[in-house]
Amino acid sequence: MSFLNQWNYFLALGPQAILTTFAIGILLFGVSRNNTSDEHQGWLLGRISLAGVIAAGIVNAGLYPFADRLSDGIVAVDRYALFSNWVLLLGSAMAILISISYVEKQRIQVPEYFALLLFATVGLMLMTASLDLMLVFIGLEIASISVYALATIDQRSPKGSEAGLKYFLLGAFSTGIFLYGVALIYGSTGSANLTEILNATVDADDTGVMLITGVIMLAVGFCFKVGVVPFHMWTPDVYQGSPMPITGYMSVAIKAGAFFTFYRIFGIYLDNIQFSWGTVFWWLALVTMIGANLVALVQNNIKRLLAYSGIAHSGYLLITVLANNTTSESGLLYYLAVYTVANMGLFAGFVLVANHAEHRVEVSDYAGLGSKQPFIAMALTVFLLSLGGFPATGGFIGKILILRGALEDNYLLLAIALVISTLISYWYYLRLAWFMWMKEQAATPNTEKAPEIEIPLALKLVLAVSLVLIVYAGIFPSQLIGFIETSLLKG
Amino acid sequence: MDSLIYFVLASVTVGGALGVVFGRSPIASLLFMIASLGSTAGIYVMLEAHFLAAIQIIVYAGAIMVLFLFVIMLLNLGHDYKRDIRGGLAILFAFGVTGGIGGLLASRVMPEGTLLLNSYPTGVSIDTEIAEKGIIGVIAEPLFNEYIVAFEFTGVLLFVAIVGALALAKRSD
Numbered sequence: 001m002s003f004l005n006q007w008n009y010f011l012a013l014g015p016q017a018i019l020t021t022f023a024i025g026i027l028l029f030g031v032s033r034n035n036t037s038d039e040h041q042g043w044l045l046g047r048i049s050l051a052g053v054i055a056a057g058i059v060n061a062g063l064y065p066f067a068d069r070l071s072d073g074i075v076a077v078d079r080y081a082l083f084s085n086w087v088l089l090l091g092s093a094m095a096i097l098i099s100i101s102y103v104e105k106q107r108i109q110v111p112e113y114f115a116l117l118l119f120a121t122v123g124l125m126l127m128t129a130s131l132d133l134m135l136v137f138i139g140l141e142i143a144s145i146s147v148y149a150l151a152t153i154d155q156r157s158p159k160g161s162e163a164g165l166k167y168f169l170l171g172a173f174s175t176g177i178f179l180y181g182v183a184l185i186y187g188s189t190g191s192a193n194l195t196e197i198l199n200a201t202v203d204a205d206d207t208g209v210m211l212i213t214g215v216i217m218l219a220v221g222f223c224f225k226v227g228v229v230p231f232h233m234w235t236p237d238v239y240q241g242s243p244m245p246i247t248g249y250m251s252v253a254i255k256a257g258a259f260f261t262f263y264r265i266f267g268i269y270l271d272n273i274q275f276s277w278g279t280v281f282w283w284l285a286l287v288t289m290i291g292a293n294l295v296a297l298v299q300n301n302i303k304r305l306l307a308y309s310g311i312a313h314s315g316y317l318l319i320t321v322l323a324n325n326t327t328s329e330s331g332l333l334y335y336l337a338v339y340t341v342a343n344m345g346l347f348a349g350f351v352l353v354a355n356h357a358e359h360r361v362e363v364s365d366y367a368g369l370g371s372k373q374p375f376i377a378m379a380l381t382v383f384l385l386s387l388g389g390f391p392a393t394g395g396f397i398g399k400i401l402i403l404r405g406a407l408e409d410n411y412l413l414l415a416i417a418l419v420i421s422t423l424i425s426y427w428y429y430l431r432l433a434w435f436m437w438m439k440e441q442a443a444t445p446n447t448e449k450a451p452e453i454e455i456p457l458a459l460k461l462v463l464a465v466s467l468v469l470i471v472y473a474g475i476f477p478s479q480l481i482g483f484i485e486t487s488l489l490k491g
Numbered sequence: 492m493d494s495l496i497y498f499v500l501a502s503v504t505v506g507g508a509l510g511v512v513f514g515r516s517p518i519a520s521l522l523f524m525i526a527s528l529g530s531t532a533g534i535y536v537m538l539e540a541h542f543l544a545a546i547q548i549i550v551y552a553g554a555i556m557v558l559f560l561f562v563i564m565l566l567n568l569g570h571d572y573k574r575d576i577r578g579g580l581a582i583l584f585a586f587g588v589t590g591g592i593g594g595l596l597a598s599r600v601m602p603e604g605t606l607l608l609n610s611y612p613t614g615v616s617i618d619t620e621i622a623e624k625g626i627i628g629v630i631a632e633p634l635f636n637e638y639i640v641a642f643e644f645t646g647v648l649l650f651v652a653i654v655g656a657l658a659l660a661k662r663s664d
Contacts, residue, residue, distance in 0.1 A: 134638065
């Protein structure tokens with residue numbers, strides 16, 4: 001099978017095509033019914049977009065027989081791309097479920113909201129499957145532009161507008177740097193195709209300044225998207241200002257998509273010239289792990305806290321790109337899958353406590369949650385422990401794999417830094433848990449009474465599924481690891 | 492002669508780009524940008540990429556710049572404003588950092604005398620292709636064969652941008 005027959009592209013990009021169709025359908029549905037007073041538009045369109053994600057998942061499963069047989073074009077249909085599709089589809093399905101009550105209560109323009117969410121997923125899936133830097137750029141831009149708009153889709157929120165504008169300006173700037181990097185790589189190797197870049201760099205030495213500058217600029221563009229110190233400045237503000245489900249989506253899907261692509265490009269196709277980017281990544285990983293965890297210690301807003309925690313996780317994941325052996329690659333895939341589930345579950349809990357709005361987002365608002373809402377508090381605690389990497393949660397196995405991968409390639413110092421920064425991170429993860437279980441809500445008369453939380457079915461589903469997956473991945477990791485080991489690029 | 496024309500065009504391109512940044516009024520910046528894009532088209536002509544040059548003039552210098560002009564006039568931005576960059580120190584810092592990076596690169600390049608890999612592509616192969624298929628064929632064939640997916644997804648990208656812009660511009664209630 002080959003891409004000489006262009007119909008095969010439809011097969012190869014089946015999940016993306018299905019999601020695009022559903023997104024356009026949702027938009028058409030939105031303009032065909034001009035009744036903005038419809039209360040249940042969110043529920044209806046949410047279900048439709050969820051159906052789209054499930055359909056894309058079915059097609060994705062059906063692509064496994066074709067995996068590695070369609071390989072010559074600019075689109076990869078390998079098991080790696082299919083695995084990353086699973087993670088991205090899971091993340092967006094959870095984001096959709098979390099959004100349903102939120103968009104109804106906040107009266108957000110529902111059709112555009114869900115359509116842009118699906119389009120962002122299309123862009124990320126395209127990016128992770130592409131074997132050509134031009135296609136990577138297009139996928140990255142589809143995802144970024146959708147998320148710029150989603151960050152500021154709530155027009156009544158001034159913070160949302162600020163977040164969107166900030167994200168847009170800085171994002172456009174970093175996209176420019178990324179594109180300049182692609183142009184320089186094209187200029188020095190004669191192709192934007194990753195396979196041809198790999199062949200052209202076989203005997204590269206460190207005199208190819210143009211190539212090296214291009215590679216570094218490419219890395220800067222990616223580091224901005226995943227929020228690596230010192231390109232992380234936008235993260236806390238944008239996370240804080242965006243609607244809460246979108247913050248969750250940004251923190252998992254954009255990060256996962258960017259890291260899957262990051263690894264494919266740097267770990268595989270630019271491996272020949274690791275001398276040019278290895279040192280840079282080493283320092284970036286170190287600074288990101290230590291710096292982000294230290295700053296997170298003093299955060300009181302949970303969205304900012306999660307922003308810094310996300311930056312720290314980017315630092316851990318950079319080690320896998322650097323160490324670049326099969327153990328660390330499985331670590332990358334495992335970690336991203338578990339991180340997606342835990343972080344989305346955490347945001348589901350946050351949306352519930354905030355009562356589908358943007359108030360009650362301080363750490364102190366979580367005081368006494370354990371006695372009032374034991375299920376939510378218990379789920380949140382498990383997710384926090386998983387992010388911190390406690391034994392018996394999925395995050396623990398992920399961290400162990402990353403550590404082993406780092407040690408196999410003799411990155412001893414980075415491994416020590418990983419352990420130390422994990423220990424630092426326990427403080428702020430456990431502080432939130434401590435507030436939930438050990439502290440009673442201050443009973444002064446002028447504090448507003450916490451409203452009764454009632455859990456919609458969709459959120460119950462997200463919390464329960466994430467809880468099961470996290471615990472399962474922590475206690476019986478062998479099945480998932482076995483599956484991941486068949487999905488590696490370095491097979 | 493060729494290199495003389497090249498240097499004139501190149502300096503107009505770079506000078507125009509600087510003018511965009513340092514221009515006092517948005518209209519002046521815009522005109523500088525047209526100059527910059529126009530001389531880029533001239534460089535394309537020198538590279539015998541006539542089709543690209545024509546597209547550059549029609550799309551960028553023509554359509555997009557007119558759009559910019561309309562927006563500036565509609566928003567009534569055509570008057571002077573205070574500069575964002577305050578003080579010579581900030582400008583000095585910006586140029587210092589950029590110059591430093593440029594100098595580092597130059598110091599790496601000069602001893603070896605090469606910017607590129609050992610086997611960088613030359614223009615020979617594309618010349619034979621142009622002779623075979625013509626200048627438009629050379630662009631069209633990869634566009635609709637090898638890069639058909641990129642072409643189609645560019646459509647999705649533009650669509651997403653329109654949807655996003657509309658979602659933000661639409662006033663609810």
